[in-house]
Amino acid sequence: MKWKSISFKLFAVTSLVFIGCLTIMMLLQLAFFEPYYVREKTGGFLRDFEQARQRFMQETPDEHTVPAYFANLEEPYYATTAILTLSRSGDLLVSVGKGNGKDKFLRLRAPASVNERNPGALYSPLLPDLPTITPFPDVEMDKLLAGLDQWFQNAERQRKVLVQAEQVSFFMDVQLTTDSNRRQFVVIAPLNVRNGEGTVLAAVSSLQPVGDAVSAFRGFYSYFYLLAAAGALLLVLLYSRMITRPLRLLNNTALRMAKLDFREQSGIRRSDEIGSLSETLNFLSENLNKALSELQEANAKLQEDIEKEKRLERLRREFVAGVSHELKTPISLISGFAEALQDNVGDGKKRDRYAAVIREETSRMAGIVNDMLDLTQMETGQYRLVLDDFRLDELVCHLAEKLQDHPGSGGKRIELQLLPVAVRADRFRIEQVLTNLLGNAIRHTPDNGRLGIRMMLEAKSVRTVVWNEGEQIPEDELSHIWDHFYRVEKSRERDSGGTGIGLAIVRQILQLHNGLYEVRNTAGGVEFSFSLPADGSRTWESRGNLRH
Template identity: 40%
Template sequence: MKRGGITAKLFIATAATFILFYVVVLLAQLLVFPQFYEHRKMAKLERDAAYLASVYRKNPEELRATDSAVMLRMRREDVNFVLTDFEGSKVANDPFRMHIIRADGTALDVSLIYIYLTYRSEFEQLRLVPGEEVTLYGERGETGDSEVFYPYYIAKAGGDDTPAQSAGDKGEQNEYDAIKGTIETVSVPGLNKPARRLGLLFLALDEFFPLSDTYTRQLKRMEPVELEWIDNFGGNRSGILIQPVPGDDGEINLLLLVTSLQEIKETNSALRLFFAYLGAGGLVLIVLLSMLYSRLVTRPLLILNKRAEQMNSLDFTGEEPIQRKDELGNLANTLYELSSKLGLTLDELSTANIRLTKEIEQNKELEQLQKDFFANASHELKTPLSIVRGFAEGMQDGISAGRQEHYISVIVEESEKMERLVQDMLELLRLDSPAVKLYKSTVLLSELTDEVLQKLVYQMREKELTAQVILHEERAVQVDAGKMEQVMVNLLTNAIRHAEAGSTIEIGISGTEGSCCYYIHNKGDSIPEPYLKRIWERFFRAEAARDRKSGGTGLGLAVVKRILELHECGYTVENKDGGVTFTLIFRL
């Protein structure tokens, strides 16, 4: 995990969020939860007390009958209460009961709550069942509870195989009333949580009743009393609510409800251990989340960052985008499309730049050619003009009559050279014009050659030259006949001018499937190798091999080159077989 990277930042953010949440929950559990839990428990106690009070006002017997719908509901909802008076004499809802039949046949209602709570282990060993004879030592309840007997000691007679058993304290002789009888029914809840709470309820009844004068006055004003109490047996904290309810006879009875607050301490202890495990689990979760972030978020971002760095280096070649149906997938697709478009744009710009560079170079070359053209044209015209001027001035000065014809012939000859030069210059300008057009037709080069040779027959006779045309599978070509005749005139004139006297000029025409080859070969001085590529330039002469007297205007081959380029024909020149060969390649 790179320091300062997004994975580290996500890890820190996740860890900080978890730690903050963990600290808030821990502080809430330590500082707020106990009060919240106590408030919630006491609020439930108040709601239960209000409900029981409303039931009592409508039908008091609903709270006295142990199998009534209200009592069954209270047991399901784990609501423990007792209906009593200001003296604490129990009126209803005592589950620790026993009915015995005395020797005289009378029935007696016995409350086992005291002996159960005080001598529980001994009492449980008794295992009282209906039909057994028991001896009770205790006393009756007071006032409204006088029909209930509260024993402090219970003894069960032994059988043939079992010894006698007892639980409680018999007290001094004649201290308590002694009653004997046979058990008819017995009800003792188990040691589950509701049973323990019932026991807690009766412990509170024994602890707070009879009530103090302060509580009595408050309750007689129909104001409930809320208390916190720690019992002497288990040291458990409990919440107590005493709700006054008016009876049918005008007397005030009391609903006593008890709820344990000790569970808060137990819950807090369990929560501390739980939060310790939660913290350890949270650290593991953070590590797993960082790995998940690295796979789901960081890895695609790193790929996108690498792609962006490639784009920054003008490298737009990359892999396919990340296949994801989320924001990162959309970003990858957008970046891929952007890279592709930038790559295409860059290629187009590069191509345009190359084309523009070539055009600039061509323009520079053209500009240089124009400069060279005008310089060469000025130079070429300067010499004949100087000659014409000199001979004209000589005639003006009054030369002898015998020399006038010579002067006139020189002036005419130089004038003809200047005329040819101007015509060639104008022809080049026409050929360089974008408006130049070619009027092509089907032509046999052999026929066109014969026509040109007939026009040059007198020049060939002057040097005793002959021409030989060699044909091999000649094919017709599509050319502008007029301009192609000009090409042949220039090439053959050039060959005649530089051929050895009495030699033969060889002209070859051969065809293939896709082209037609045309060449002219003359024997004579070769062209120096450095000049072979330059002879097509305007006004260029290989002066070392061909002096000015034998040369033309210096524009003939430039005209040939331009016409061939317009026809998209290939052309070469080479020193071959003791002379020079010009070769043209026509595409069919």
């Protein structure tokens, strides 16, 4: 537990409050419990004493013995009651009661010689004579006689009772025969007095029980204080940990959030303010995590767009360079042969050849422009497919025958493995796809190499594969081969053919048809393939190789 932590501060403050309250409570009990108890006991004793006196005066005013119902006064207050019958001769008849209904009498006589110690008193201090009957313990006798002796020694108290008919009460400490000093509460009140004679009710109550309890408490409180302090410290420690533990968990969650780690939540499930704070922190964590994820995705997309833009910019430069190279040669040829024709250079055969070159280069330039326009329309979404049902195998066979007859094919044969399958697609654009793939295969097939087309029927589509023997495409180039303006051959030689637009057009057409396409290297060359939805109800059979 760190000294500056809230856990230690809470523990220290709460401990001081608990121990301070415990100390004050014990000191207050030790200081005020006994006076409070004495006040309550004497007040109750005086009230019950007066009730017993009033009852006696109403029921038996001339009686000289203690009635049995005085036991209700004696037992709760550890008291001894007596009825005193006084006479001018100095004799005093005392009837002592202890609640069993039997009469107990004691006759006392005061020697005249002791009257000098208390001049002005109606009666002198008493010395016990031989009692007529002494059926009670000496302790009770000592208490009663000591109380009467204290009363007789005070002339003012005597006059209040015997002359003024008033009640008197006082405390006294008595050395009893048991060698213990006990504090007593004495109450004396008149019953039937006239001219200093008559009957008086006296009661002596012991206050020793509460004194014994307070003495025992003083010894017990030292142990109780230590146990209570230890218990309070333990409870405060548990209480401080109960309060600070969720705060530490919330702090750990906040520290993880500060490090942009929003995966873990606080896990506190409570219905109080700490639980509400935990839910708010978890809600904040979820929102920040969502916002951070979106920001990371946006940043990744932005980086991807930037990289794509850089690549496109590079490809555009390459495209401009390639197109410039592609257009520069035919423009130069057209310009030169046109000038020769204009200057009437050569005979008729030469002029026909010059015109043929001009037408060939013009057609080449038109092809480049048309490819660029087609690609632009497809990328901008301006082109709409014209769907039709046609036999794909017949289209492939027709294109293969046409390309094999083309002077640029170099006499290379195209091997065909076709299936009689009908597809629903844009016939013109699929023909363009096949033309580009077959032209690309013819250009990259060596003179003694092989190339061909095969068709395979899959679940609900037909897969067309255009393959050729020859040099493989580098693996790091395969992911970019479909990008427009891209060419594996960077030299831009006319013999290699193409401007990097053909495969980009193939990709756009197949995407418009929701078809699949791929390129991969094989053991002896390269293989391009694409899939289109097919009518699977037809059976398929292989066709032999086509050769001319």
